[in-house]
Amino acid sequence: xxxxxxxxxxxxxxxxxxxxxxxxxxxxxxxxxxxxxxxxxxxxxxxxxxxxxxxxxxxxxxxxxxxxxxxxxxxxxxxxxxxxxxxxxxxxxxxxxxxxxxxxxxxxxxxxxxxxxxxxxxxxxxxxxxxxxxxxxxxxxxxxxxxxxxxxxxxxxxxxxxxxxxxxxxxxxxxxxxxxxxxxxxxxxxxxxxxxxxxxxxxxxxxxxxxxxxxxxxxxxxxxxxxxxxxxxxxxxxxxxxxxxxxxxxxxxxxxxxxxxxxxxxxxxxxxxxxxxxxxxxxxxxxxxxxxxxxxxxxxxxxxxxxxxxxxxxxxxxx
Amino acid sequence: xxxxxxxxxxxxxxxxxxxxxxxxxxxxxxxxxxxxxxxxxxxxxxxxxxxxxxxxxxxxxxxxxxxxxxxxxxxxxxxxxxxxxxxxxxxxxxxxxxxxxxxxxxxxxxxxxxxxxxxxxxxxxxxxxxxxxxxxxxxxxxxxxxxxxxxxxxxxxxxxxxx
Numbered sequence: 001x002x003x004x005x006x007x008x009x010x011x012x013x014x015x016x017x018x019x020x021x022x023x024x025x026x027x028x029x030x031x032x033x034x035x036x037x038x039x040x041x042x043x044x045x046x047x048x049x050x051x052x053x054x055x056x057x058x059x060x061x062x063x064x065x066x067x068x069x070x071x072x073x074x075x076x077x078x079x080x081x082x083x084x085x086x087x088x089x090x091x092x093x094x095x096x097x098x099x100x101x102x103x104x105x106x107x108x109x110x111x112x113x114x115x116x117x118x119x120x121x122x123x124x125x126x127x128x129x130x131x132x133x134x135x136x137x138x139x140x141x142x143x144x145x146x147x148x149x150x151x152x153x154x155x156x157x158x159x160x161x162x163x164x165x166x167x168x169x170x171x172x173x174x175x176x177x178x179x180x181x182x183x184x185x186x187x188x189x190x191x192x193x194x195x196x197x198x199x200x201x202x203x204x205x206x207x208x209x210x211x212x213x214x215x216x217x218x219x220x221x222x223x224x225x226x227x228x229x230x231x232x233x234x235x236x237x238x239x240x241x242x243x244x245x246x247x248x249x250x251x252x253x254x255x256x257x258x259x260x261x262x263x264x265x266x267x268x269x270x271x272x273x274x275x276x277x278x279x280x281x282x283x284x285x286x287x288x289x290x291x292x293x294x295x296x297x298x299x300x301x302x303x304x305x306x307x308x309x310x311x312x313x314x315x316x317x318x319x
Numbered sequence: 320x321x322x323x324x325x326x327x328x329x330x331x332x333x334x335x336x337x338x339x340x341x342x343x344x345x346x347x348x349x350x351x352x353x354x355x356x357x358x359x360x361x362x363x364x365x366x367x368x369x370x371x372x373x374x375x376x377x378x379x380x381x382x383x384x385x386x387x388x389x390x391x392x393x394x395x396x397x398x399x400x401x402x403x404x405x406x407x408x409x410x411x412x413x414x415x416x417x418x419x420x421x422x423x424x425x426x427x428x429x430x431x432x433x434x435x436x437x438x439x440x441x442x443x444x445x446x447x448x449x450x451x452x453x454x455x456x457x458x459x460x461x462x463x464x465x466x467x468x469x470x471x472x473x474x475x476x477x478x479x480x481x482x
Contacts, residue, residue: 269368273366276403276407276410277368277403281399281402283402285402288405291405292405294405295406298409300413301406301409302414318414319414319416
């Protein structure tokens, strides 16, 4: 019997999504039994040209993690799109741009300067930056070029499904792969997690009063917070109201507030703006000066509200 | 050179500021014609996404006019607008949108002069600030950098694409 073929690839990511596949633990063996992994650069030895020679549409599904920030990533994403019947954006970076998408608050040039010149621990007296082409004696060396902005996967290629999370819970990956194998998939374009916001299923929702009133936003280091009570009710910012649920409340159970890695719920485009709206309504003041003061207690609101979704938000970055 | 004619989107509340714009018209007073008015039932209804979307689609300024605090037809809609505005202003600044491009103010149905004053000030400021996205120096996206910078030796072919 011919087994379905699966490929996994990474772009601009930290490797956490790859780890999430490994975290399937024994389940990975069942999957390996049921499918042929034809390409997985992190874990197994394959050549890029093997993939290029694969007939179009031969791969049943490809999971791509990481945002698109460089030429080679765009190139591979396009090749894998051709070769695969299904493309699954795996993890926050492929889904929304992720944390790496926060680089869109800066120009590509500033990012390079920071990393290669300005960081105090870097010593680079000649001010050398990575170049696409370098001549070394008589040889020409080349590196992939950096794009000016970070993009989510669906801004480069068509994406069939999304597995959200930073990284996605292994359980969601397992369910997604099973759904692919059994051909039991929801409508194209679906995010394979809950439809509703995290607050709907949050174990602390009972402790959330009808009206949360916030006089000052507190930061985690400032207080010792109650491990059972709603974070927002304690003045701690939690992105639960504007974030898709289905994560298994990993952060909440570890007594940390939600940071929004599952992205917006269905029908919401801009998670940051939606969260801003929700959060603003909880502020307990009607005085302009006091409102300024309260909002000043959030040092980096854009970075916080758009932590995972900047690259796929309406403005996509600094304009 | 053609003078910069900004697009300014104004969200006006049905009960006061939209009524006020009507009064201005009935009184045959003049105000800058570049204002594009969107009538909403309440300033509190304005989702921050509307404002962000307006900027994305090329608005050079966004103006929200609601009922005076305490006068909201729905009791507290304008307070909600005020809270969202205060936070959003900070966020927009981080996106590179100047604070003078986004304004919230209150006008009642009869304050025609105040309406004209706010609108004129807004138009004036936005005209001074110019368009949000400066014109690109080159049509070739692979070498032009946003902000009209020229590609230097370090960035030659090293950074690709605009926003």
